[in-house]
Amino acid sequence: MQNKRGISQAFSQVSGGVILRRATVFDVFDLSRVLIRSITRLCVADHQGDPQAIAHWIANKDPASIRNWIADSANIWLVEHAGRVAAVGGLRDDEVTLLYVDPDHIGHGIGAALLHRLEDELIASGHFDVRLEATKTAQDFYRRHGWQATGQCGARGDVSCFAMRKSLHPRD
Template sequence: MQNKRGISQAFGAAEVGRLTRRATVFDVFDISRVLCSSIRELCRADHLDDPTALQDWLHNKTPEHIRDWLGDPGEIWVIEVDGHLAAVGGIGPLAEREGLITLNYVSPEFRFQGLSNTLLTHLEARLVTLGAEFARLEATQTARGFYVARGWKTDSTPCGKGRSQCQSMVKRLSRAPDTA
């Protein structure tokens, strides 16, 4: 059993391909692994291998913290590739007509396979479904160009975590045309 998803995975056939789904409590260890390895290996331009900066960033990426996040009013989504958890995304609760993307991380071994883009598209669509007209996020230096290429604009709102490399960004979300 690769991930502790329960009896159905242990006795069922392994799923092949990509699957985007809502995270469950059985995913907390894999989510922690993806977040921590992505931060350590892919975000070096942000933390510069500084142990204090890394500890500050990773301190709440433990399975225990992630289990608590699953009970929050926000949502955590994952992408599996051939049964392996490969990417993690999250949205916070809607504030009026504005949504917050809280997570968009890909495991280093699945980098450059379009998963971050797939996850971002899914999270944006989910926010539209929930009624958001705008979305916000705090981009790392590593990811800033990725977001700009997908229509996100830098914003002057200060980042909440006090990281100097962080950039607040905003995007007006597209709604599907009404078919009346």
């Protein structure tokens, strides 16, 4: 970071003791825990409790895989709440690739805070027409934050998937 704004954007605290920051390799165990707990406990509408679907979905959510994502310069963010990692988000090019909240931290505005941070990062990197693939569980959350469904995702087989987009262009 070369200036105050860059430093504050890299590590910032929002209301309610919530801290948003980029993930490091030292966070991989906490990130894995959040991803797996969120998928298994919150995404039941998508995997229907099917052990094979869950196993397939979480197969690359282990600490070693996450360490590789970070080592490969993935843009991974996390939220700390009450001293614990409470949410994980990720970006690639013009796409939100991850946004999962730990079940113990639902209802505190953590997902919204993380989504807004990811959107700010997309704008800062010059992406204004952005996309994501939402689960059935997350669709309403994204709609509440201005995202629009654009159809079904390609064949994934393991869970339902809905393509969504949002324009981040400033309004006049």
